Amino acid sequence: PNDWSNCSPPFLTYYFPNLNTIFTGIPKTGCTNWVNALLVTEGAVDPEKKVVTHFAKMKYSLENFLEGPLRSKLWNSFSFVVIRNPWTRLVSGFQNKVSNTSNNQAYKRIGEGMVRRMRNITDKAVLANLHPTFEEFIKVLVLDKGRSDRHFKPQFSIMCVPNAAYHYIVPLEFSDQMEEDVSRKIGRDVIPRGSYDKVTSDPRYQKST
Numbered sequence: 598p599n600d601w602s603n604c605s606p607p608f609l610t611y612y613f614p615n616l617n618t619i620f621t622g623i624p625k626t627g628c629t630n631w632v633n634a635l636l637v638t639e640g641a642v643d644p645e646k647k648v649v650t651h652f653a654k655m656k657y658s659l660e661n662f663l664e665g666p667l668r669s670k671l672w673n674s675f676s677f678v679v680i681r682n683p684w685t686r687l688v689s690g691f692q693n694k695v696s697n698t699s700n701n702q703a704y705k706r707i708g709e710g711m712v713r714r715m716r717n718i719t720d721k722a723v724l725a726n727l728h729p730t731f732e733e734f735i736k737v738l739v740l741d742k743g744r745s746d747r748h749f750k751p752q753f754s755i756m757c758v759p760n761a762a763y764h765y766i767v768p769l770e771f772s773d774q775m776e777e778d779v780s781r782k783i784g785r786d787v788i789p790r791g792s793y794d795k796v797t798s799d800p801r802y803q804k805s806t
Contacts, residue, residue: 599761601671606747607660609755611653612674613639614667616783619659619676623755624748625690626681626769630789638785675782677765679772680752687735690748697728707746711737 601619604610609628610621613635620635622628632653637644642652662671681689694701695708711729714737718724729737743751756763764782767775772789780787 599672599676601659601757601761602663603760604659604757606755608654608658609747610659610757611635611657612659612662612667612671613641613657614662614670615639616785617670617674618783619671619674621676621678621756621763623678623680623752625686625693626679626752627772627789628679631679631787634787634789638783638787676761676763677767677779677782678756678763679767679769681769683752686752687738687749688731691731691734694746694748695729695734696731699728704746714740 601610604621609623610619611632612619616635616639618635620631622632633642636642636653636657639657641657659671662668693699694704695711699708708728709724711733712718712724712727715729715733716727718727738745738749743754747755765775765779767779776788
């Protein structure tokens, strides 16, 4: 039987009891939109309002259901995860979080840390105006051996394998075609909005949340 008690990190896997569905949200695969769609379908939030995933992490994190009356339902639940081409996921993470085109202040310090390590610059005033190159970004991830921020970690390390097996592993690039299958398994229409940007067919520039 599947053992869902060893997911790491546990707060990125969710359980929706009304849907009897387990979903692991891997960052940079459109996971925010999937969590929001599942929350709406679960009946947990108003579909007209902006959904904050912190709400899901607090109430629908899988670890909240590992003990208690709903524990036995986990073993018979439908489970799925969305994955993405590893290379385009890295490009997306770099562009969105630490590149010179990013306005993500929350990750500015991480980017500065990468520059400090790669260029041996310690002056904070100088670092404040610098961003890592993509080559430096990749080198740091290799040196860290997967122990990096969850937006850059290898996808398999966030999934609940090998302790549990998912019913569906959905490639983000083909999620449009598989959404109907996922909805059919859940028994409700689950429609994630805006999880994949199709303005360009070039996968280097396709974005996700």
